[in-house]
Amino acid sequence: MRAAYYTGLVLGFFLGLVFLFQAYYADSMTLISNVLAPLMAGLAVFSAVFAMRRYWESWRSRLSKIWICFTLGMIFWFLGETVWAIYVLILNVEIPYPSIADAFWLMGYFPLFIAIHLYIRLFRHALSKKMYTISAAVVSLVSIAILAILAPPIIAAEEDVLTLSISLAYPALDLILFSEAILGVLIFTVTRLKGKIGAAWFFINAGIFMNVVGDILFSYATSQNTYSNGHPLDLFFYWGYILFALAFYTHMKEL
Numbered sequence: 001m002r003a004a005y006y007t008g009l010v011l012g013f014f015l016g017l018v019f020l021f022q023a024y025y026a027d028s029m030t031l032i033s034n035v036l037a038p039l040m041a042g043l044a045v046f047s048a049v050f051a052m053r054r055y056w057e058s059w060r061s062r063l064s065k066i067w068i069c070f071t072l073g074m075i076f077w078f079l080g081e082t083v084w085a086i087y088v089l090i091l092n093v094e095i096p097y098p099s100i101a102d103a104f105w106l107m108g109y110f111p112l113f114i115a116i117h118l119y120i121r122l123f124r125h126a127l128s129k130k131m132y133t134i135s136a137a138v139v140s141l142v143s144i145a146i147l148a149i150l151a152p153p154i155i156a157a158e159e160d161v162l163t164l165s166i167s168l169a170y171p172a173l174d175l176i177l178f179s180e181a182i183l184g185v186l187i188f189t190v191t192r193l194k195g196k197i198g199a200a201w202f203f204i205n206a207g208i209f210m211n212v213v214g215d216i217l218f219s220y221a222t223s224q225n226t227y228s229n230g231h232p233l234d235l236f237f238y239w240g241y242i243l244f245a246l247a248f249y250t251h252m253k254e255l
Helices: 002-020 022-055 062-089 100-122 129-157 161-190 197-223 234-254
Strands: none
Touching: 002 022, 002 234, 022 062, 022 234, 062 100, 062 234, 100 161, 129 161, 129 197, 161 197, 197 234
């Protein structure tokens, strides 16, 4: 597993360098960022597909359904990244927001939520009121922070209803995923079920958290008209895909 961790770390560091030194190739950054995004999402899809094959039993199996949903979620997000790239690189739409790409990204949340929910239900006997309280407290704090950051600039921007709804939908759906995934971390780190699988759930939470941060920054940047292709905030989404890929790979190797 160390090789996988080091590979993910090196890849994440390399992506950071690409964005850090983009001033030297600013004219190519739009192309670079719109090629990197589908590649990183494709990495997560690739890892999810292998995990699904590893755990496949039958269409009626709950475990099979869980990994089908994880895979579908990553596929929808991959399609979102691909459609965005097509808008920018082929159709010459500078910032395709909102667009069909958002439909794919938003649809991806639902199979991911189902996957995490079904997984947690397998071990619901291990959940306690304390765990629910911890999860609720963390999500509440993050929700307050999101409202404090996003509400003023979005309201001041006077965006249309569709753009406003989508800008708020992303962090809201992220929080729903995050609240469920936190329970997974608690189950596999502080209960009698704790073990190596806890690392996989840590990566899942870290991946979701990267999306939370990325979506908050994106919604803020678009409301201020400061977002552009190749913006450093895109790194959070790329790092999120790497973490999801590591989560699926770690789970497959440790269980």
